[in-house]
Amino acid sequence: MAEEKSVQFSDREALLFHSEGRPGKIEIVASKPMATQRDLALAYSPGVAVPVQAIADDPATAYDYTTKGNLVAVISNGTAILGMGNLGALASKPVMEGKAVLFKRFADVDSIDLEVKTEDVDAFINCVELLEPSFGGINLEDIKAPECFIIEQTLRERMNIPVFHDDQHGTAIITAAGLINACLLTGRRLDEVKVAVNGAGAAAIACTALIKAMGVRNENVILCDRSGVIYQGREKVNQWQSAHAVKTDKRTLTEALEGADVFLGLSAAGAVTPEMVKNMAKAPIIFAMANPVPEILPELAKEARPDAIIATGRSDYPNQVNNVLGFPFIFRGALDVRATEINEEMKIAAAQAIAELAREQVPEEVAAAYGVRHSFGPDYIIPAPFDPRLMEVVPAAVAKAAMDSGFATKPILDMAAYRQQLRARLNPTTSVLTLAYEGARAQPKRVLFAEGEEEVVLRAAVAFREGGYGTPVLVGRDDVHDRLRALGVKDVESYEVHNSRTSTLVPRMVDFLYNRLQRRGYLRRDVERMINQDRNTFGATMLQLGEADAMITGITRTYAQTMREVRRVINIEPGRTAFGIHVMVGQSHTVFMADTTINERPTAEELADIAEQTAAVARRMGHEPRVAFLSYSTFGNPEGRWLENLRAAVGVLDQRQVSFEYEGEMAPDVALNPKQLANYPFSRLSGPANVLIMPGLQSANISAKLLRELGGDAVIGPMLVGMEKPVQIAPMTSTASELVTLAVLAAGGIAR
């Protein structure tokens, strides 16, 4: 994979990603407290006997008392892993774990992977069928044709929960959505397009069947496998393929592509050459969907056919036609109405909903904040998987189609309320972060990593560059290139490294800094020494001189010391306060806590500034801010000596007439727990606070660090805001991924 032109990571990085920390990609977390003897007595014997009896008496209550209703099994035998072929059940586990986390990430569906070690169709069917009590749905994955057809069909007949072979129907739904839009853009009608399909397995047969059900004519589709065209009368054709065999003289893929409007690639890497696509019709539609490497790389297809609309299964090119866009949301809708199967109506509803979404503008605030302006066109025929609107639109369409077709056992009565619930199920921060990463790739910046001798920093710099987020500018001594080489980086010389001993920038830097510090007691030689010996002074001065767009540091020194070094060179932005924000990100909520790093006892004005600036960051990260000024006291109870500043800060915001909700002082349980907040009906907060302004650094820094060490949520930051240049000070314990996130947020102007 590392040889491909547009890779985003090295093989080593991919392995480290999977092995670091807890090996693999999922873990199981208890959803009930398990702290006391009483909890255990309720969760297990004897308390558990009560739901057992209830389910025995009425099986439908399993949906009320167990995880069944939100749990999907991703099941494979590894016989067609992506486009890599039959590599066995065990080797398929990373993909299946991946599908399971995508279920959770995109649609809040709990999911577990099961790899079944058999190629025997009956044994596989028996295994899956016997699992019915455990799950609300079964997602079959990467099982080769033709066995997959028998397996899925038999299980659908025998099981009373949705069974869905993702490679067939998930792929077909997304392909159909993309094709509808590509035809619209090129002025074609489905009933007149000529299609060549390469691959005649699970995905190809299902795509062919669905596009035909949507209007493409039988005689206009030619399927090919490794032996060429599947024509009527050909030998070695199975029953599923023969249903699509056509009367034709064409025998090869090259011939099938001559004059074709559409190419659907569901076969293997490199199966198509530029010469082959040269003979397609005007403005051809080329979907090269083999994973991880497509049938033809987009750059080659584009060179051969500049007039083409091109899609792949990958996330690093425009137009990702990949079943990830479908299966999480399709199951969400099916589970929510307890559908007994996923039928044709539900599939077509999903395809149409996805196609329509791409024709709508991405919401303005999201597009504007990240510089990604997707609008319907040849490079945007299908929404990106991280588009938060998918979670609302697709499950709702699927649920409605299940109800309309009579397959929903628990119909939704209030669709508007259901859509609202769907929106609330996902945390916008995760989408915003993904968008921030996309934005960085759209407008790559130069980010200076001041501690270029640290392995974790080098790994972050490599990931930042290979992800296409920008150019890392490394500060370090002579051996940085050797250290990069030791990490497996091949083209180490192409990394920009600045060494203060040899840098030609030093005289300009000294001039700049001496000019800045000469009336603060520094001699020229003091400045020379600092530039030479202190990486933060050197890096921050480079930032001041415009040699980089943002700077990341903090791994080798304490926060306070790093801040002192940075402040010598970079001012706080006039009219603002500099401070730190910790961002706590859960599955469905985000809380911003500030100031957690700098101001020991902020004044009322400073507290108001911190509130305003944190609210702005919250908005940039997709949240409507509700600010609480925190204390041990709630609205004067109990009285205390240190409450004045907090109350005055509320008054300052009143005067400033800010455009967000704020209230205080209040205890954290009042701010975060709606039941407690209800005891104060006069409060101006319309819901639980998501921006917590801390009264002083003692409580703030302690709380943030406790949450980081003990809390269940992911923590981003601290983000440094209020400086006149984008500089971020990371915690000394940061991982490479955390450094990349800070770099992306700094370069994209979200953390500022």
Ligand SMILES: NC(=O)C1=CN([C@@H]2O[C@H](COP(=O)(O)OP(=O)(O)OC[C@H]3O[C@@H](n4cnc5c(N)ncnc54)[C@H](OP(=O)(O)O)[C@@H]3O)[C@@H](O)[C@H]2O)C=CC1
């Ligand atoms: N983008 C997406 O969302 C998805 C993409 N895919 C991709 O589709 C491909 C097939 O997957 P799937 O249907 O599950 O697998 P199957 O094993 O069921 O089918 C594979 C098919 O591809 C054919 N094939 C393999 N190599 C070539 C070749 N060089 N030229 C022509 N045909 C070839 C095989 O033909 P033969 O029988 O002659 O060997 C067979 O018909 C994979 O690359 C997979 O990654 C699959 C699902 C989703």
Ligand SMILES: CC(=O)C(=O)O
């Ligand atoms: C995307 C997918 O499911 C595959 O390539 O097999």
Ligand SMILES: [Mg+2]
């Ligand atoms: Mg697959």
